[in-house]
Amino acid sequence: MAARAAFTDSDTADEAVRATCDDATTCKRFATSKGYWKDPYMQYFARSVGERKAPEINRGYYARVQGMNHLLDAFIRKTECDCQVINLGAGLDTTFWRLKEENLLPRKFFEIDFPTVVARKIHNIKKKPPLSKPIIETHSTDSLLLDAHSLDSDRYCIIGADLRDISTLDQKLKKFQLNQELPTMLLSECVLVYMTPSHSSNIIHWAAESFHTAMFINYEQVNMSDRFGQVMIENLQRRQCNLAGVEACQSLESQKERFLKSGWEHADALDMMTVYSMLPQEDVARIERLEFLDEKELLHQLLQHYSICWATKDKLNLGLSQLAY
Numbered sequence: 001m002a003a004r005a006a007f008t009d010s011d012t013a014d015e016a017v018r019a020t021c022d023d024a025t026t027c028k029r030f031a032t033s034k035g036y037w038k039d040p041y042m043q044y045f046a047r048s049v050g051e052r053k054a055p056e057i058n059r060g061y062y063a064r065v066q067g068m069n070h071l072l073d074a075f076i077r078k079t080e081c082d083c084q085v086i087n088l089g090a091g092l093d094t095t096f097w098r099l100k101e102e103n104l105l106p107r108k109f110f111e112i113d114f115p116t117v118v119a120r121k122i123h124n125i126k127k128k129p130p131l132s133k134p135i136i137e138t139h140s141t142d143s144l145l146l147d148a149h150s151l152d153s154d155r156y157c158i159i160g161a162d163l164r165d166i167s168t169l170d171q172k173l174k175k176f177q178l179n180q181e182l183p184t185m186l187l188s189e190c191v192l193v194y195m196t197p198s199h200s201s202n203i204i205h206w207a208a209e210s211f212h213t214a215m216f217i218n219y220e221q222v223n224m225s226d227r228f229g230q231v232m233i234e235n236l237q238r239r240q241c242n243l244a245g246v247e248a249c250q251s252l253e254s255q256k257e258r259f260l261k262s263g264w265e266h267a268d269a270l271d272m273m274t275v276y277s278m279l280p281q282e283d284v285a286r287i288e289r290l291e292f293l294d295e296k297e298l299l300h301q302l303l304q305h306y307s308i309c310w311a312t313k314d315k316l317n318l319g320l321s322q323l324a325y
């Protein structure tokens with residue numbers, strides 16, 4: 001009986017984590033509909049613009065997306081596209097299509113998420129030509145591997161897997177021609193915080209062991225032990241969503257530390273208030289004119305509770321540790 005209850009609880013917990021993918025998608029969809037940044041592909045994953053979101057939420061998503069893109073694009077340029085990207089917990093992210101459009105496609109772009117999330121994404125890709133066309137265009141043969149929980153083409157691959165099961169993840173990536181010799185970017189955008197510190201540390205460790213030249217960018221909460229952080233945790237708990245990994249989100253130091261103790265040579269971390277102040281200020285001024293923001297203090301608090309941490313290892317001496325804002 002006890003085992004059964006535990007199974008049901010963890011199932012509910014995983015379902016709540018999977019639902020966070022819809023939150024991210026609807027918030028990004030809304031912000032793009034207001035013109036914070038351009039993403040012509042989002043509409044194919046979330047048809048309706050949905051409920052209005054507060055201006056501080058839209059600015060927060062702007063900082064998140066621009067902040068991640070800045071480091072990712074710098075890495076791709078540094079490697080002259082001779083690299084691969086693995087987006088862990090990718091949800092309905094559209095980065096592959098943006099990179100294709102901007103002529104910045106890596107040799108291969110991998111995405112991982114729970115099989116049910118992947119099944120939904122594949123369903124949308126199959127049905128919407130603007131999503132499927134770029135995949136077909138960059139594929140050299142007539143047929144590509146496609147089933148309910150995976151799609152593999154020359155340049156884009158999406159895999160249904162649980163990130164907490166590293167050996168299956170590793171096996172599946174290798175089956176789809178992961179190249180351990182290529183400079184590799186690992187992305188986790190609001191993902192690690194949903195798993196225990198031991199599970200996320202396994203992933204960070206596995207990534208460091210698997211590639212000799214790599215960069216890992218992690219976006220998630222920080223400064224979570226203060227009052228504002230506690231309220232964020234309680235709000236999520238009310239929706240059955242437990243931030244199981246919050247322990248690593250105490251400070252910028254704790255964020256860096258988890259990489260440095262797991263085989264990464266160099267790590268940096270900034271809170272999103274700082275990232276926001278380092279983004280191209282002309283564009284920041286443009287988005288600040290889009291909507292009137294009454295509660296500046298709330299925006300600052302929000303941005304101070306998220307961070308981008310990036311870590312590198314660089315056997316090929318590409319200069320990865322110099323990539324910054």
Ligand SMILES: C[S@@+](CC[C@H](N)C(=O)[O-])C[C@H]1O[C@@H](n2cnc3c(N)ncnc32)[C@H](O)[C@@H]1O
Nearest residue numbers: 018020021024089090091113114162163189190
């Ligand atoms: C908040 S969403 C973020 C999605 C995307 N990275 C973005 O920022 O738009 C978190 C994603 O991580 C995925 N995720 C969390 N834990 C996972 C696990 N153990 N295995 C696979 N995917 C996981 C969820 O299914 C969800 O799609």
